[in-house]
Amino acid sequence: MSKKEQLISELKLIIRPYVQDEFAFENLNEDTDFIADLKINSANLVDVILDIEDKYDIVLDNESMDKMLNVKAAMEVINTKVSEK
Amino acid sequence: MERRVVITGLGVVSPNGVGIDNFTTAIKNGTSGVEFYNELKELNFSCCIGGIPKVSEVLKRNYFTELQLRNFNSSGILYGCMAGMDAWKDAGLSITESSDKDSGTIFGAGTSGVEKFREAIYKLDAKNVRRLGSTVVAQTMASGVSAYLGGILGLGNQVTTNSSACATGTEAILMGFDRIKAGRAKRMVVGSTSDHGAYLWGGFDAMHVLTYKHNESPKTGSRPMSATASGFVPGSGAGAMVIESLESAQERGATIYAEILGGDTNSGGQRNQGTMTAPSSEAVQRCIKNAVAHSNIKPKEIDVINGHLTATTKDYLEIYNWSKALGLKGIDFPYINSLKSMVGHCLSAAGSIECVASVLQLHHNFIFPNINCEDMNKEIVSLISEQKVPQVLIEKEVNIVAKASFGFGDVNACVIFKKFKA
Numbered sequence: 001m002s003k004k005e006q007l008i009s010e011l012k013l014i015i016r017p018y019v020q021d022e023f024a025f026e027n028l029n030e031d032t033d034f035i036a037d038l039k040i041n042s043a044n045l046v047d048v049i050l051d052i053e054d055k056y057d058i059v060l061d062n063e064s065m066d067k068m069l070n071v072k073a074a075m076e077v078i079n080t081k082v083s084e085k
Numbered sequence: 086m087e088r089r090v091v092i093t094g095l096g097v098v099s100p101n102g103v104g105i106d107n108f109t110t111a112i113k114n115g116t117s118g119v120e121f122y123n124e125l126k127e128l129n130f131s132c133c134i135g136g137i138p139k140v141s142e143v144l145k146r147n148y149f150t151e152l153q154l155r156n157f158n159s160s161g162i163l164y165g166c167m168a169g170m171d172a173w174k175d176a177g178l179s180i181t182e183s184s185d186k187d188s189g190t191i192f193g194a195g196t197s198g199v200e201k202f203r204e205a206i207y208k209l210d211a212k213n214v215r216r217l218g219s220t221v222v223a224q225t226m227a228s229g230v231s232a233y234l235g236g237i238l239g240l241g242n243q244v245t246t247n248s249s250a251c252a253t254g255t256e257a258i259l260m261g262f263d264r265i266k267a268g269r270a271k272r273m274v275v276g277s278t279s280d281h282g283a284y285l286w287g288g289f290d291a292m293h294v295l296t297y298k299h300n301e302s303p304k305t306g307s308r309p310m311s312a313t314a315s316g317f318v319p320g321s322g323a324g325a326m327v328i329e330s331l332e333s334a335q336e337r338g339a340t341i342y343a344e345i346l347g348g349d350t351n352s353g354g355q356r357n358q359g360t361m362t363a364p365s366s367e368a369v370q371r372c373i374k375n376a377v378a379h380s381n382i383k384p385k386e387i388d389v390i391n392g393h394l395t396a397t398t399k400d401y402l403e404i405y406n407w408s409k410a411l412g413l414k415g416i417d418f419p420y421i422n423s424l425k426s427m428v429g430h431c432l433s434a435a436g437s438i439e440c441v442a443s444v445l446q447l448h449h450n451f452i453f454p455n456i457n458c459e460d461m462n463k464e465i466v467s468l469i470s471e472q473k474v475p476q477v478l479i480e481k482e483v484n485i486v487a488k489a490s491f492g493f494g495d496v497n498a499c500v501i502f503k504k505f506k507a
Contacts, residue, residue: 017152043219047155050216 007075014051018044030072045069056082090265091505093339094176094327096168096276097441100136100320100428103144104171109445111427112453113478117304118428119318128283132295134303136320136429137281138164153233156218159198164323164434165230165278166237172274173238176327177339180238187333189242189270191260192231192325193253193277195433198224199284230278242270250492251393252350253277254324254436255500259348261328262500271333276325279434286319292362294397295319307430308457309394309423310404310465310474317395320429324437326444341505342448346380346485348500349373359495363399366406369497373410373489376499382485384411387419387501389452391443391488394423395430396457401464403491408468418469419487420479426456436490436498443486447504452479 001009012028019025020039024032034040040048049065052058052074058081060068068074095105100118102108111118118136125133140163145154148167157163169192173180178188201224205217223229228246235244243264249256254277261273279285289295296316299306307318326342334341351372353365377384390407394400404421408414424439425431431438446452454477461471489499 017155044152046219050218053216 004075007078008071010055011071011074014055015040015048018048028071030075031070033070035069052078058082058085088266088268089331090262090328090345091331091334092326092328092342092345092444093334094172094174094178095342095441095444096171096175096325097438098138098140098164098168098322099324099438100138100322103138103140105175108441109449112424112442112445113451115454115456115478116427117307117456119303119306121300121303125283130283130287130290131293131297132290132316132318133300134306134318135281135286136318136322136431138322140167156220157224158201158204159224159229159280160200160282160321161194161197161278161280162224162230162233164321165192165194165276165325166234168276168278168323168325169234169274170237172276172325172327177337178327184239184241186241187271188238188240188273189264190231190234190240190244190274191247191257192234192274193247193249193257193433193437194227194230194279195248195250195253196280196285197227197229199280200282201225203284234274238274240274242273248433249496249498250494251430251432251435252490252492252496252498253433254438255440255488255490255498256350257437258326258328258345258440258500259350259498262345262348265328265330272327272329274325274327276323277434277437278323279321279432281321285432289319296396305457307396307426309392309396309426310400310455310462311396311458312460312462314396314398314400314462316397317425318429320431320435322428322431322434322438324434324439324441326441343444343502344505346382346501346503347376348498349375349379350496350498351375352497353495355495361495362493364491364497365495366402368495369403369406369491370410372497372499373407373487376487376501377411380501382501384413385417387411387485387487388483389446389486390419390421391439391486392421392423393489393491395425401462404465404468414468416470416473418473420452420473420475421469422453422455422475424453426458439490440488440500443488443502447483447486447502450480450482452481452483454478
């Protein structure tokens with residue numbers, strides 16, 4: 001499994017509890033949007049971000065949080081923050 | 086013709102029984118739900134006993150999704166939604182995709198999510214406000230229970246929470262009744278809930294209004310009308326009913342448990358012996374009298390009074406007020422009972438759980454026993470006949486039950502239920 005695939009599968013585990021659209025979840029890819037595709041309640045995005053912080057032991061600033069609206073952006077933010085550790 | 090309002094669904098989450106069937110069996114048998122809690126002892130409480138409904142993790146999942154239960158820590162919202170959803174189902178109503186504009190809820194609470202609030206305060210004081218998560222507001226806002234329940238059931242009429250201390254549940258029923266009478270809703274889920282545990286009960290323990298004499302004998306700790314009543318036992322849980330216009334109930338062919346004839350809510354204004362914590366007798370009597378007049382019945386038609394009767398030395402005063410207000414004493418006084426002998430004082434949930442018990446007595450024709458008053462208070466016996474305070478189950482036709490609740494702030498609520506007759 002490539003590093004990218006590994007990260008996507010980890011992300012899937014994290015967002016699993018919040019997903020309201022099973023079909024979109026099964027077909028999740030980099031372009032999948034958390035709200036438009038997975039139908040995650042916008043209030044729950046905050047919880048997704050806290051779970052990501054716990055998983056990777058990182059702290060996301062407000063600007064990074066605002067950007068994390070889809071899988072691709074989330075992966076970029078995680079990679080950046082992990083590399084800064 | 087004026088609209089009549091009937092009860093078509095019941096739900097309850099009580100320390101001595103979760104669900105209507107378990108609760109009915111428990112109150113007929115005089116089963117106590119009061120237990121010793123080591124957590125209270127560890128925290129140096131004087132009163133280490135209380136009433137907490139038994140809700141397993143498995144049972145929770147019959148009502149809530151995994152997502153709803155994520156970071157969820159509000160016992161009051163849990164109990165309230167369970168009771169409300171049970172009442173809805175019991176009324177034969179289903180949960181639909183679209184919202185129901187004819188149905189609403191008035192679901193009372195005294196506090197919401199005190200344990201969740203505690204969690205949040207610890208995080209916040211550690212300068213970690215950003216890590217509170219998304220549900221602190223929904224779980225700790227006063228209207229949390231009605232907001233959760235309204236969403237689960239898809240209620241499109243009024244969705245609100247009332248709060249009037251220990252009168253909350255009885256008041257909620259009367260508020261829903263008024264709304265249906267006024268033709269502004271066809272049906273309302275009415276009820277109330279209370280969080281459980283140390284962070285809610287601590288204030289009462291500090292006031293020395295809880296009994297500290299029964300930590301070794303929890304089941305005999307709650308002693309309304311007893312000569313050895315020594316303070317109340319804190320409880321928790323929720324009660325709920327679906328009430329609706331008679332027309333709507335008959336159109337649906339719903340089971341009708343009882344009719345709500347009327348009632349009254351008032352306050353003594355904390356004047357004339359009324360204070361923040363003690364009721365004004367004038368206002369209590371006025372509330373009962375108004376409820377009887379509003380219901381267009383005569384006092385002697387009342388078969389059973391389900392009292393507030395918390396198990397303090399003031400129980401006598403409540404009986405005195407009933408006796409004065411109704412003009413009945415001795416053997417002419419109605420039967421009277423207090424559910425608190427079995428479940429403790431469920432605070433903001435007390436009125437609704439006790440109203441559910443009142444309606445069950447009407448529907449199934451019984452009068453539940455008072456436990457723990459084998460040594461009746463002599464002042465009470467001087468006012469009313471001892472046989473009017475049943476200590477064993479009585480099975481007999483019951484047509485009218487009067488229920489009153491009194492709360493901090495010198496507030497009162499009294500409702501009159503009657504067996505439904507077309």
